[in-house]
Amino acid sequence: MLRCDTKRVRHQTCQTFMTSMEPRIIWSYLSALILAAFLTASCKPKASGSSQSVVESALQKAGGQEPVQAETETLFTRFGDTSLKLLDNSDLTNCPALTQLAAGLSGVVLGIWPPGADGISVPGHIRIRFGTHTHYQFVMIFKGGSAAPASLGFVHITNNIYLKQ
Numbered sequence: 001m002l003r004c005d006t007k008r009v010r011h012q013t014c015q016t017f018m019t020s021m022e023p024r025i026i027w028s029y030l031s032a033l034i035l036a037a038f039l040t041a042s043c044k045p046k047a048s049g050s051s052q053s054v055v056e057s058a059l060q061k062a063g064g065q066e067p068v069q070a071e072t073e074t075l076f077t078r079f080g081d082t083s084l085k086l087l088d089n090s091d092l093t094n095c096p097a098l099t100q101l102a103a104g105l106s107g108v109v110l111g112i113w114p115p116g117a118d119g120i121s122v123p124g125h126i127r128i129r130f131g132t133h134t135h136y137q138f139v140m141i142f143k144g145g146s147a148a149p150a151s152l153g154f155v156h157i158t159n160n161i162y163l164k165q
């Protein structure tokens with residue numbers, strides 16, 4: 001009988017302890033998440049003139065705007081722009097300018113994004129990601145005749161090629 005009572009007391013004590021700790025644990029986790037979100041947002045670099053010059057330099061080393069735009073149009077013709085298409089190396093075998101542009105940025109050609117894919121009114125485009133895991137930017141190459149809306153903070157590189165962080 002004593003043994004049963006001891007178990008019951010332990011259970012009640014444990015239950016009381018957990019109930020009193022619950023709000024502190026929840027607030028600890030919430031505080032940690034808010035701090036992590038703040039640090040992530042505040043550490044993200046803004047598109048600078050140096051980023052723009054790096055993209056311009058890589059574009060020139062890739063052969064300039066014309067071959068990059070021609071290869072972009074070829075990919076749009078081949079895959080369309082109505083749905084997201086992630087590109088791999090086999091899809092880019094006939095796109096030396098695009099792959100050289102991405103390599104010049106130490107980046108990767110991600111794929112084709114359809115119009116409005118990010119929940120903003122951006123036309124269909126090819127996206128190249130470069131930078132580190134936490135500090136990255138995108139080069140967006142829009143379909144011919146399209147352009148990024150000026151209000152969205154894109155940095156215009158040339159014709160249909162833009163920089164976005």
